[in-house]
Amino acid sequence: MKKYILLISFLFIAANSFAQDNNTIKGTVMNDADDKLLENVNIVNLNQVKGTTTNEKGEFSIKAVVNDTLFFSYLGFKSIRVRVTNDWLKFGDIKVKMTELGIALEEVVIKPVQLTGYVEIDAKLIPIYDNYRYRISGLNTGYEGGSNQPGAVSKVLSSIFNPADFLYNVFGKRPRQMKKLRQMKDDDEIRNLLQSKYDRETLMAVLQLERADIDEILNKCSFSKDFIRTANDLQILDAISGCYEEYKVLNRDK
CATH class of the missing domain: 2.60.40.1120 (Carboxypeptidase-like, regulatory domain)
Structure with a gap:
């Protein structure tokens, strides 16, 4: 019974x-x-x-x-x-x-590029954006080039010679947040909503991080200030995730 x-x-x-x-x-x-x-x-x-x-x-x-x-x-x-x-x-x-917020938008002035028709001159007038992400094959690390990122070489070299230290400080003490990060990447609804967001609010809420923490993670993973400032929340999610995958590879043999 x-x-x-x-x-x-x-x-x-x-x-x-x-x-x-x-x-x-x-x-x-x-x-x-x-x-x-x-x-x-x-x-x-x-x-x-x-x-x-x-x-x-x-x-x-x-x-x-x-x-x-x-x-x-x-x-x-x-x-x-x-x-x-x-x-x-x-x-x-x-x-x-x-509750609706009162938002005062700042005036944005868009200056068109005035082309002359001469290739030699126009090539110098058209702005070139150098915040591209570069990766060195086999080293599981990357950096961004361009004149706005003068520390790119030193950052990538420090990542090569001493990668585990700063990556552990960033990710080693946040296992629960990083688990949620992987779950966010696997949820199509979340990915879709992050694609149109730039305020980091959802990322901060799910990962339990402050805006400054997210910026520091990206900075230590060698992303430029320009990328951190202009990327949408989905790009930020993928950037943090990519850096975390590098940490896991480096930490595997410890």
Whole structure:
């Protein structure tokens, strides 16, 4: 009799855990000022590293369990975090309201390149962007060239002769964050939403890093200030991931 009770208890716990793992929660995102439905709001489950976006009716659905945190971000609105509760799972669809931000855009002056028609002269007038990433085959490291990166050679040499030290300081103490980084790379929804973002907010929320930490990681991995400043969040994700893969290769034999 005791064995049957234990078996029933085990099956109940297993069934409950399975049900929790497969919970899909739903909601609607609205503008707090006028209750207007918001389309294409980015939503990421920070615990399970899964992403989604709202449809034209402001609706979304995403896998989550109790105590998971959902991160909502939308251009021109204040990003928010919402904790998943038992009531949400019990009663279903809830309304999430986001607050609009007042953003004053700076004036941008675009100066066209005036070409003369003479190849010798025009070749000197057309700007050349040198923030390209170079890689030395077999050394698992890279650098960026150009006049704006005078330290490129010294950086790549320091990476060759003493690569493990700075890479360990960057990644060795952050195993959980780096696991989430790999999960982000495997989720198509997250990759798609990061492609149009430049604010690093989602990266900071998932990886539990500050903006300065992300910039320092890229700097120590020999990415130029120009790349760090202009790259979108997906490029930043891939850059950090590539540097982390180098760290794993260098750390494999330790």
